[in-house]
Amino acid sequence: MDLRFIPDDMNWICQPCGVPLEARKVEITYLNASFKVELPVCPKCGRIMVEEELATGRMFEVEQLLEDK
Amino acid sequence: MRNQNDLHDVEARCTEEQPPACSAGCPLGIDVRAFVLAMKEKSFSKAWKLLERGMPLPGVTVRLCEAPCENFCLRGELGDAIAISALEKVCLREAEHSTPIRPLPARGKKVRCIGGGASSLACAWDLAKKGYSVEIVASEGGAGAALKARLPEGALEKELEKLEGMNVRFRTTTSLTAEERVTDEIDALYIGHDDFTSGLPADLACDEFTRQCSTPQIFTGGASPQDSFITGLSDGRQAALSIDRFLQNASLTTGRFPLRHGQTTLSPETEGIEHLPRIAPAGDMYTAEEAAAEAARCIDCHCLRCVRACVYLQEYGDFPRKHARAIFNNFSIYQGVHGAYSLIDSCSLCRQCEEICPTNFSMADICLDARERLVEAGDIPPNAHYFALQEMHHAQEETSLLRHAPGHSASKVLFYPGCQLAAMRPQQVWILYNYLRGIEEETGIWLDCCGAPAHWAGRKAETKEINARFRERWLEMGSPKIVTACSSCLEHFREDGGLEVDSVWNLLVKFPPEGIHAANIPLALSDPCTARWDEETKESVRTLLQDCGQQLAPLAASGKTTECCGFGGLMENANPQLAQKVIEARVAQSEQPFLTWCAMCRDRLAKTGKPVYHILDLIFPSQARDPAEPPATISERRYNRHLLQKKFLVELYGEKETADKPWDSINIDMEEDIRLLLDSRHILEDDIRRTLAAREESDAFFVNSDGRERASAKLGDVTFWVEYRREGYIYHILRAWSHRMNLVKEGD
Numbered sequence: 001m002d003l004r005f006i007p008d009d010m011n012w013i014c015q016p017c018g019v020p021l022e023a024r025k026v027e028i029t030y031l032n033a034s035f036k037v038e039l040p041v042c043p044k045c046g047r048i049m050v051e052e053e054l055a056t057g058r059m060f061e062v063e064q065l066l067e068d069k
Numbered sequence: 070m071r072n073q074n075d076l077h078d079v080e081a082r083c084t085e086e087q088p089p090a091c092s093a094g095c096p097l098g099i100d101v102r103a104f105v106l107a108m109k110e111k112s113f114s115k116a117w118k119l120l121e122r123g124m125p126l127p128g129v130t131v132r133l134c135e136a137p138c139e140n141f142c143l144r145g146e147l148g149d150a151i152a153i154s155a156l157e158k159v160c161l162r163e164a165e166h167s168t169p170i171r172p173l174p175a176r177g178k179k180v181r182c183i184g185g186g187a188s189s190l191a192c193a194w195d196l197a198k199k200g201y202s203v204e205i206v207a208s209e210g211g212a213g214a215a216l217k218a219r220l221p222e223g224a225l226e227k228e229l230e231k232l233e234g235m236n237v238r239f240r241t242t243t244s245l246t247a248e249e250r251v252t253d254e255i256d257a258l259y260i261g262h263d264d265f266t267s268g269l270p271a272d273l274a275c276d277e278f279t280r281q282c283s284t285p286q287i288f289t290g291g292a293s294p295q296d297s298f299i300t301g302l303s304d305g306r307q308a309a310l311s312i313d314r315f316l317q318n319a320s321l322t323t324g325r326f327p328l329r330h331g332q333t334t335l336s337p338e339t340e341g342i343e344h345l346p347r348i349a350p351a352g353d354m355y356t357a358e359e360a361a362a363e364a365a366r367c368i369d370c371h372c373l374r375c376v377r378a379c380v381y382l383q384e385y386g387d388f389p390r391k392h393a394r395a396i397f398n399n400f401s402i403y404q405g406v407h408g409a410y411s412l413i414d415s416c417s418l419c420r421q422c423e424e425i426c427p428t429n430f431s432m433a434d435i436c437l438d439a440r441e442r443l444v445e446a447g448d449i450p451p452n453a454h455y456f457a458l459q460e461m462h463h464a465q466e467e468t469s470l471l472r473h474a475p476g477h478s479a480s481k482v483l484f485y486p487g488c489q490l491a492a493m494r495p496q497q498v499w500i501l502y503n504y505l506r507g508i509e510e511e512t513g514i515w516l517d518c519c520g521a522p523a524h525w526a527g528r529k530a531e532t533k534e535i536n537a538r539f540r541e542r543w544l545e546m547g548s549p550k551i552v553t554a555c556s557s558c559l560e561h562f563r564e565d566g567g568l569e570v571d572s573v574w575n576l577l578v579k580f581p582p583e584g585i586h587a588a589n590i591p592l593a594l595s596d597p598c599t600a601r602w603d604e605e606t607k608e609s610v611r612t613l614l615q616d617c618g619q620q621l622a623p624l625a626a627s628g629k630t631t632e633c634c635g636f637g638g639l640m641e642n643a644n645p646q647l648a649q650k651v652i653e654a655r656v657a658q659s660e661q662p663f664l665t666w667c668a669m670c671r672d673r674l675a676k677t678g679k680p681v682y683h684i685l686d687l688i689f690p691s692q693a694r695d696p697a698e699p700p701a702t703i704s705e706r707r708y709n710r711h712l713l714q715k716k717f718l719v720e721l722y723g724e725k726e727t728a729d730k731p732w733d734s735i736n737i738d739m740e741e742d743i744r745l746l747l748d749s750r751h752i753l754e755d756d757i758r759r760t761l762a763a764r765e766e767s768d769a770f771f772v773n774s775d776g777r778e779r780a781s782a783k784l785g786d787v788t789f790w791v792e793y794r795r796e797g798y799i800y801h802i803l804r805a806w807s808h809r810m811n812l813v814k815e816g817d
């Protein structure tokens with residue numbers, strides 16, 4: 001899995017925190033695997049944003065790979 | 070329950086690995102099919118290797134073999150047998166190269182072969198190759214003398230040199246004495262009857278299969294010098310095989326097949342193959358071109374009937390026996406099926422293969438059994454059947470209904486439309502139910518999902534539970550006859566549920582509605598795969614159509630050999646791309662619009678853009694739908710089931726609507742292309758509403774400087790994301806996506 005997945009458009013603000021998202025390393029898990037990935041995250045509340053391209057692309061591929069292992 | 074042995078029996082039923090008739094007719098078992106194919110491609114050196122590998126004394130054998138294979142060649146029934154012998158001679162001319170044969174390391178065991186005929190030479194050849202020390206004792210003329218006259222100059226010598234190269238020693242004798250047959254100094258003795266005319270023991274009886282005599286060290290063969298060359302050669306080879314086993318103290322027969330004499334269970338499809346006569350050479354012998362043309366007549370005998378008919382099998386390559394073996398081996402070695410999940414989960418369980426296969430091999434049984442084992446072991450990929458099972462649960466829990474007819478307290482009949490017809494054609498269910506009440510007023514209604522998806526997903530325990538629940542409810546209703554419009558429900562109730570059930574089409578054929586009306590063009594009738602062996606219902610459907618004057622266009626795979634629409638076995642869930650290929654291939658089988666009597670088939674086939682009628686469009690023209698109408702989206706299907714349930718409750722039973730869900734008040738709006746995108750991603754409008762309801766409750770979302778917002782929620786195992794613009798209370802949906810991976814928030 002790519003270690004970094006930050007969209008070109010980073011003009012996103014977390015509500016209700018009211019602060020812009022930042023690229024941060026977070027953990028994502030599936031079945032028994034876990035990965036460290038850089039994603040847009042709210043620095044205040046820690047909520048993570050997943051882009052459409054990531055969900056339907058790399059994430060989906062990895063899900064399938066892990067399922068068929 | 071099926072055990073490993075049964076499954077191996079199933080596996081063994083596929084005959085694709087059996088030899089073609091030509092190989093079965095070759096006493097040496099040469100891979101004739103591969104040889105002929107190589108000749109067709111003019112790959113002479115490859116072709117030669119195939120001969121050389123399997124033949125003792127290839128330069129002699131090619132020239133003298135009487136080619137019994139040709140007697141069995143399947144092309145013989147379709148013109149003339151392939152000129153296998155002539156092709157072998159061309160191959161020899163084009164590609165003979167004498168690769169010196171390197172025998173295996175010496176074994177320190179001695180064998181004497183008496184006779185210089187084909188049988189003794191073959192026996193010596195095979196044994197020397199295996200590392201035995203071999204001595205040939207020929208009659209006066211020397212080894213191969215009887216063959217020499219029929220061979221071109223030097224041909225025999227070339228092969229004898231190869232024998233010498235393998236350290237075979239030659240000796241001749243004028244009269245064969247009894248001493249030559251004493252086995253004191255040697256470990257085994259072969260006596261060929263195709264050379265010496267005297268001095269041979271008169272009553273040398275042997276076992277026909279192993280060629281072993283009553284004295285265990287002695288083997289024999291080669292009936293007489295006049296006998297056919299290839300029979301003698303074959304005797305020698307069989308004896309060599311036995312001698313090798315004998316000298317290793319192994320059983321002479323275990324795992325060894327007798328000569329096939331042309332018999333094989335491989336049964337290639339020959340229908341529709343054009344008759345073609347043998348190519349005659351312009352000169353004495355075929356030119357390379359002529360040989361390739363002759364070889365091109367070979368029909369390349371394979372079975373593969375099921376593979377040719379099934380898009381799924383084509384997708385995974387090979388043939389059922391190989392898949393079955395791979396799956397079984399996986400189970401027995403790893404207790405899992407790493408890498409084979411998609412193979413196991415993608416089969417539509419339609420059983421077309423079982424019908425087509427000459428020995429009824431069932432890939433469906435193999436896949437269903439594997440799914441059941443995986444589910445039992447808790448080892449099924451979470452995604453494979455998730456959505457279909459969710460839909461099943463929704464239909465069972467949220468939109469089911471079971472009532473006697475209004476104003477009645479008993480039912481003689483229970484109409485069970487099936488969850489798919491309810492989901493795709495609620496108005497037609499309504500009108501059909503009212504029509505059935507005209508036939509029998511005590512006709513109750515049962516909206517539900519029969520549980521076939523759980524069965525297809527391999528969830529045995531859950532299926533059993535569902536079946537028990539159904540049975541209980543049916544008994545509570547006084548066990549009336551169930552009449553269903555869905556062939557999957559019918560099959561499921563009959564085979565797994567133990568309920569009394571019939572098809573609605575069998576009833577309608579006895580009471581055809583007045584207005585029943587044919588379409589004005591011939592239609593290709595596609596039977597649902599779950600009705601493959603339901604002769605009575607297929608007949609009723611045809612009678613109904615015939616009586617209203619509907620013309621039918623021919624469709625090759627129909628009736629017993631009909632094809633699945635890609636929904637069966639949850640194929641569409643596990644492998645949507647493949648399911649799409651399946652329907653594309655299906656609709657390409659006829660230029661005409663399609664007609665079917667299964668709601669799922671109608672919508673699946675219509676997904677290709679092909680006009681597809683449902684039989685109810687003809688039966689109740691007032692409620693006919695446009696055959697060009699696209700399939701209902703997953704959200705529409707849910708909506709329709711709700712609608713139907715509501716209509717029954719309110720209009721027939723005068724009850725209040727069921728309570729709305731808290732998220733039903735969320736107001737969403739989207740363009741058509743987004744609706745289709747969501748459908749293809751298995752995202753329900755309900756999922757969107759629930760995500761937005763969660764957003765309203767938590768007031769947490771992301772907002773872009775251009776005004777777009779994004780909200781997300783984890784519903785069950787899936788996290789949904791919605792991108793939208795808000796305008797007052799309306800959410801204009803721009804995009805939506807989902808994933809199953811979990812996001813770990815810092816500090817969690």
Ligand code: SF4
Nearest residue numbers: 091142143367368370
């Ligand atoms: S047609 Fe070809 S493959 Fe079939 S039996 Fe004849 S030579 Fe063999």
Ligand code: SF4
Nearest residue numbers: 379417419420422432
């Ligand atoms: S999809 Fe149907 S025909 Fe193909 S292997 Fe499965 S059960 Fe057999």
Ligand code: SF4
Nearest residue numbers: 083084372375426430
């Ligand atoms: S139809 Fe398919 S399963 Fe049956 S013998 Fe032929 S290749 Fe094997």
Ligand SMILES: [Zn+2]
Nearest residue numbers: 014017042045
């Ligand atoms: Zn925040």
